[in-house]
Amino acid sequence: MRLPGNLTPAPCAPGRVCPSIRLTLDDGVERTYLLDLLACAGTGCGTYEPRVHLAHILARQGHRPDWLAEFTGLPPAAARCIADAAAHP
Secondary structure: OOHHHHHOOOOOOOOOOOOOEEEOOOOOOEEEOOOOOHHHHOOOOOOOOOHHOOOOOOOOOOOOOHHHHHHHOHHHHHHHHHHHHHHHO
């Protein structure tokens, strides 16, 4: 099965670092999700999901993974991964 182009993570340009994380969300497919859209605009380095971006911002402010999962509707495992990434930038 081939995914639509907007869901298929493309490689970043050489030397370009985009803050991203590999997660499995509600559809069960593991993808690279961007943590900062502005830093990676137009690069095709991953998929932008607003809930992931919001959870990352809130995790950096100190919110707990269980609260992040409830507030954003993300799976608890994804919220834990995002909180871990936010704790170790």
